[in-house]
Amino acid sequence: MPEQSAAHPHETADQIVSRLTEGNLRFAQGLPLVADSSPGRRADLVCGQSPVAAVLACSDSRVGPELVFDQGLGELFVVRVAGNIVDDTVLGSLEYAVEHLDVGVILIMGHSSCGAVTTACACDFSSLEGATGAVLRALEPSVNAARSTCAVPEEIIDLSAKLNMKAQAQTLLDSRMIAGAVAAGGLAILQAWYDLTTGVVSWL
Ligand SMILES: [Zn+2]
Numbered sequence: 152m153p154e155q156s157a158a159h160p161h162e163t164a165d166q167i168v169s170r171l172t173e174g175n176l177r178f179a180q181g182l183p184l185v186a187d188s189s190p191g192r193r194a195d196l197v198c199g200q201s202p203v204a205a206v207l208a209c210s211d212s213r214v215g216p217e218l219v220f221d222q223g224l225g226e227l228f229v230v231r232v233a234g235n236i237v238d239d240t241v242l243g244s245l246e247y248a249v250e251h252l253d254v255g256v257i258l259i260m261g262h263s264s265c266g267a268v269t270t271a272c273a274c275d276f277s278s279l280e281g282a283t284g285a286v287l288r289a290l291e292p293s294v295n296a297a298r299s300t301c302a303v304p305e306e307i308i309d310l311s312a313k314l315n316m317k318a319q320a321q322t323l324l325d326s327r328m329i330a331g332a333v334a335a336g337g338l339a340i341l342q343a344w345y346d347l348t349t350g351v352v353s354w355l
Contacts, residue, residue, distance in 0.1 A: 164339035167204050167256045168354065171343075174221035179350035186223035193224065202228040204256040205248035207319070209235045214262045214345055219352060228254060234267035234315065235259060236289040237322040246328050249338055257323060257338065260352070261316040262345040268294070268312045293318050316342045316355070 162170065177183050205228040206216040216222070216229050228248040230241050237245075248254045271290035279287055293315035297307050320340050324330045332338035342355040 161253070162203050162255060164256050164341070168341070170203065171220045171222075171258070172352070172354075175219060175350075175352045178219055178221045183218075183221040184223075186217070186221070188224050196225045200225050200228075200252060202226055202248070202252055202254055204228070204258055205230065205245050205252075205254045206258045206260055207232075207235050207237070207241065207245065208260045209233060209262060209265055209267065211262060211266060213347055214260070216260060219260075219345055219350075228252060233286050234265065234271070234290050235261055235319060236286065236315070237319045238285075238289070242323065242326055242329075245323065246326055249329060249332050255338060256341055257329070258341045258343055259316050259320050259323075260343045260345055261312045263309055263312070263347050265308070265312045268315065269308050272297075272308050272311060290315055313344065313355070316344070 174183075203226055206220075207230050208214055208216050210231045210233045216227055216231075220227065230244045232238075232241055245257055249257070267286060268290060271287045271294050274287050276288065276291050279285075290311065294307075294311045296314050297311040301307055301310050320342055323340055324333065329338065329340075333340060344353045344355055345351075346353070
């Protein structure tokens with residue numbers, strides 16, 4: 152899928168974090184900017200895109216990254232999958248964003264009360280089947296790690312989701328291309344936690 156990256160002033164990871172933090176504060180306060188989806192903006196994007204960051208987020212209907220960070224068309228390259236897990240197609244999509252769109256950040260965003268993680272915490276991992284089973288199996292190591300370190304049942308789900316973010320960030324580094332970009336200083340892999348109740352994103 153050849154695509155030209157539109158020229159843009161390259162933002163540093165710190166600048167990207169500031170941009171997303173400011174956008175999230177606007178969102179959390181109920182004061183988002185009106186995203187520019189005008190015909191003019193769309194026309195600007197026809198020949199290429201230059202998103203500032205790639206985001207791996209859960210498919211959950213309550214956590215849309217463009218909304219949560221108050222970003223408009225062309226600003227975020229978003230991959231969403233239940234439980235924000237990394238498989239080959241997710242990894243390939245993120246590699247594309249790094250290699251062809253020159254994003255400076257890959258952000259993995261987990262969230263509280265995750266339905267996928269909640270299901271994983273309640274399931275019998277020995278009897279998983281089909282495609283749904285593949286999602287839950289990917290969450291199993293983080294659920295087991297949470298259970299072994301946390302004695303408070305009500306905290307297991309969110310702890311599992313946070314450990315899952317760390318595990319998926321590590322999985323990204325299995326990509327030689329992504330690991331190389333990180334080592335060269337051109338890419339940062341970040342993790343953030345979205346709280347459904349407050350609407351606030353915390354950087355981990
Ligand atoms: Zn979720």
